[in-house]
Amino acid sequence: MVATHPLIDDVWAWLADVPDPEIPAISLVDLGIIRDVQWLDDTLEVTVTPTYSGCPATSIINFEIEAALRAKGIQNLSLKRQISPPWTTDWMSDAGRAKLEAYGIAPPQPAGGPAHCPRCQSKAVEKISQFGSTPCKAQWRCTDCLEPFDYFKCI
Amino acid sequence: MSVAGLIRMGDSTLVLGQRVSEWCGHAPALEEDIALANTALDLIGQTQLWLGLAGEREGQGQDADALAYRRDPWDFRNLLLVEQPNRDFGVTMMRQFLFDTWHLEVLRTLAQHPDAEISAIAQKSAKEVTYHRERSTDMVIALGDGTEESQQRMQSALVRLYPYVGEMFTIDPDDLIDMATLRPGFDAHLTATLDKATLTRPASEFAHQGGKTGARHSEHLGHILATMQSLPRSYPDAKW
Numbered sequence: 001m002v003a004t005h006p007l008i009d010d011v012w013a014w015l016a017d018v019p020d021p022e023i024p025a026i027s028l029v030d031l032g033i034i035r036d037v038q039w040l041d042d043t044l045e046v047t048v049t050p051t052y053s054g055c056p057a058t059s060i061i062n063f064e065i066e067a068a069l070r071a072k073g074i075q076n077l078s079l080k081r082q083i084s085p086p087w088t089t090d091w092m093s094d095a096g097r098a099k100l101e102a103y104g105i106a107p108p109q110p111a112g113g114p115a116h117c118p119r120c121q122s123k124a125v126e127k128i129s130q131f132g133s134t135p136c137k138a139q140w141r142c143t144d145c146l147e148p149f150d151y152f153k154c155i
Numbered sequence: 156m157s158v159a160g161l162i163r164m165g166d167s168t169l170v171l172g173q174r175v176s177e178w179c180g181h182a183p184a185l186e187e188d189i190a191l192a193n194t195a196l197d198l199i200g201q202t203q204l205w206l207g208l209a210g211e212r213e214g215q216g217q218d219a220d221a222l223a224y225r226r227d228p229w230d231f232r233n234l235l236l237v238e239q240p241n242r243d244f245g246v247t248m249m250r251q252f253l254f255d256t257w258h259l260e261v262l263r264t265l266a267q268h269p270d271a272e273i274s275a276i277a278q279k280s281a282k283e284v285t286y287h288r289e290r291s292t293d294m295v296i297a298l299g300d301g302t303e304e305s306q307q308r309m310q311s312a313l314v315r316l317y318p319y320v321g322e323m324f325t326i327d328p329d330d331l332i333d334m335a336t337l338r339p340g341f342d343a344h345l346t347a348t349l350d351k352a353t354l355t356r357p358a359s360e361f362a363h364q365g366g367k368t369g370a371r372h373s374e375h376l377g378h379i380l381a382t383m384q385s386l387p388r389s390y391p392d393a394k395w
Contacts, residue, residue: 053279054200083204084275086282130290131190135197135283139186155282 006072011037011044018068021060022134025103028061032091035082043076044069049087052135089154100152106140108154117142118149157270158213159232160331162222163367164261165205166233169223170376171254172198173383174241183244190290194251197283204276224387228377232329235366236319238376242312245305248294249312255288256344257323260337273331292348299352310354321362330367 015037016029028034028048036047046065050058062079069077089108097107106114116123122144130153132139137150176195182188206219217225236254241247262284265277298305324338349356365371387393 050200050279052197052200052283053204054196054198056196083279084271086275086279088282129186129190130286131186131193133189135193139189153286155286 005039005042005044006074008037008039011046011069011072011074014068014072015046015065018064020057021064022057022136023100023103023105025105026092026096026099028065030093030096030099032089032093032096033061033087034065040078043078044074045078045080047080047082049082051087053083055135057134087155089152092152104149105137106149106151108152110154112154114140114149114151117145117147119147120145157273157331158209159329161205161209161212161273163232163330165202165209165219165222166231167237167254167367168198168205169202170231170233170379171237171251172196172202173379174237174239175247175251177241178247187244191247194287194290197280197287201276201280201283204279208272208276220387224384228372228380229369231372231376231380232367232369233376234319235322235363235373236316238366238373238379239316239319240375242315243308245298245308246312246315248291248298249309249316251287252291252295252348253316253320253345255284255291256341256348257320257337259284259288260340261332261334264332264337268331288344292344295348295354296352299349299354306353309352313349313354314357317357318359318361318363321360322364322366325362325364325367327367 016027018028033049035049100107101118104118106118109115124143125140128139130138132150138153140151141148172195175191178191203219206222210217262277262281268274299309324334326335
């Protein structure tokens with residue numbers, strides 16, 4: 001009996017349905033941390049890059065990837081950690097950026113701060129702290145609507 | 156050959172990460188508590204990379220956890236600066252500022268290292284440490300150029316910790332790079348920051364030494380390791 005591998009494009013589509021455990025509005029593919037998917041003989045190898053080196057979500061992310069692919073019938077799976085080149089928010093997809101904004105998190109900007117308040121669109125914003133509820137976010141505040149909000153840091 | 160240098164990097168990030176995490180739940184404001192915990196988390200994450208690679212290259216079957224939890228104080232090779240106690244928030248931020256300023260210089264240089272694995276860890280860490288240095292610099296300026304009380308506390312924190320700066324730049328063959336070449340970059344950032352913070356650099360360049368060589372740690376290291384290692388030593392290979 002000849003086993004046929006699922007297509008690589010299908011695997012990417014499955015991974016695009018796996019939500020980030022900390023920010024479930026976006027998927028692991030949106031986040032840009034899935035760097036490669038390939039078949040090595042009968043083993044599916046998925047290359048994952050960590051966002052921040054100490055991010056506690058990293059092990060949960062690996063668990064979620066494994067669970068999602070096992071559910072699709074993948075038997076032999078290998079998860080490869082790759083730290084070089086380091087993850088950058090430039091790898092976040094445009095769809096991911098739009099989903100973040102809709103979720104109330106200002107997406108990363110090269111200028112180093114949010115373009116506008118994700119709630120009222122005002123450009124009158126100020127930084128509260130470089131660090132926020134997860135390693136990848138900072139705390140900002142809108143001085144028009146007065147709401148605090150998360151900003152996804154640019155790295 | 157690089158094992159000793161990798162252990163030095165990992166031990167400094169580990170001990171400082173553990174120290175900073177002592178603030179969790181105790182910082183003066185929620186934002187500061189979160190910032191300190193995030194910084195500690197980054198440092199512990201970097202430790203896993205440095206000590207992970209050290210263990211791999213040492214080839215004795217020790218992973219990052221084994222190196223962190225099963226060595227005694229005399230086997231640690233961290234800088235003396237990072238094992239110093241937190242004391243007040245001013246001392247904690249001054250220690251962080253001095254470490255971050257050195258750390259970022261080291262990582263930017265190691266990012267160009269011919270050893271690809273060392274360079275990869277440095278590139279990854281430098282991104283995180285850029286945020287650490289930005290924050291601790293802002294904090295030193297805000298507190299130094301703040302109230303009479305905060306200015307006085309930051310100045311005494313500087314006087315207390317400055318004798319631990321010299322060790323970061325001593326030349327030693329076990330370091331991954333020649334640390335002395337980084338001093339001008341460190342001094343430039345230090346001088347600019349202290350000026351804005353209205354703080355005065357101590358005149359004496361006396362330097363306590365013995366942390367990175369392991370010759371003479373301060374009494375504080377044994378205590379912090381006892382806290383950090385008690386669970387894995389009492390319950391080896393515990394899982395939860």
